[in-house]
Amino acid sequence: MTRLLVTGASGFLGGEVAERAVRAGRTVAGTCHTTSPAREVFLRGDAVAVRLDVRDAEAVARVVDDVRPDAVVHCAYVQDGPAAEATIVEGSRHVAAAARAVGARLVHLSSDVVFAGDLGRPLREDDPPAPVFPYGAAKARAEEEVAAADPGAVLVRTSLVFGGPGAERSKHEALAIAVARGEREMAFFTDEVRCPVQVGDLAAAVLELAARPGVAGPLHVAGTEAVDRLTFARLACEAAGVDASGLRGAPSPPGRPRDCALDVSRALALLETPLRGVSEVLRRTS
Incomplete structure (x- = not known):
């Protein structure tokens, strides 16, 4: 190619x-x-x-x-x-x-x-x-x-899709940080599960x-770890050094997809590219 x-x-x-x-x-x-x-x-x-x-x-x-x-x-x-x-x-x-x-x-x-x-x-x-x-x-x-x-x-x-340390922040990360800082008001779903990549x-x-x-x-093709929206928001804030204690969770309203965790075993077997879990990328080690 x-x-x-x-x-x-x-x-x-x-x-x-x-x-x-x-x-x-x-x-x-x-x-x-x-x-x-x-x-x-x-x-x-x-x-x-x-x-x-x-x-x-x-x-x-x-x-x-x-x-x-x-x-x-x-x-x-x-x-x-x-x-x-x-x-x-x-x-x-x-x-x-x-x-x-x-x-x-x-x-x-x-x-x-x-x-x-x-x-x-x-x-x-x-x-x-x-x-x-x-x-x-x-x-x-x-x-x-x-x-x-x-x-x-x-x-x-x-x-x-998210950026993480050293990369441009996604809209998902930016939203979590804005809410944690009190710039936005919203709750993050505790029953909507995804595999951030x-x-x-x-x-x-x-x-x-x-x-x-x-x-x-x-x-x-997604990350190897399934997390709910609130957990993802907290991880995004933690990686950015922003206090996430003020974030709150809530159930998702009707008409939303719920547990959309993807089985990525086929991709892992096919690809040389690693598909890291969100905690591995975002969790602070210091």
């Missing part, structure tokens, strides 16, 4: 993927829609930024045809709002079709919230999706669209998969 196209390169994960790929000597193009990539590799010109709305099928096909990548990492998404459905579902279909048309390997980023989290055990790749809220439903439909358009694509289901670990795993075309279909 020498040429890589990253959609959503202005985002937290997409920017990390692009940066690591450039450091590995790849030629990288990254797409953005409303926000330009802020990573140094784009500011220095080591990677090329391309403005693209993935909802526009013709524009997607044109960009992919121009770049002629060996692999495409599809990170672009919108969490909510009027553009979310089309961006996630139609955009994923357009990217998959364009990647297949030029013979590019596709790594599609999906989510643990394609599940309801009601099975009482870690979720495996062959468990049927059962989303309970709109974002999860859109991600589940995007998986279907990608698999139909490009059966060779790998569908990476992941969890809460460090952004560098996930980006490295994604790049490894981009170079391994034999892996296709769903693959769970």
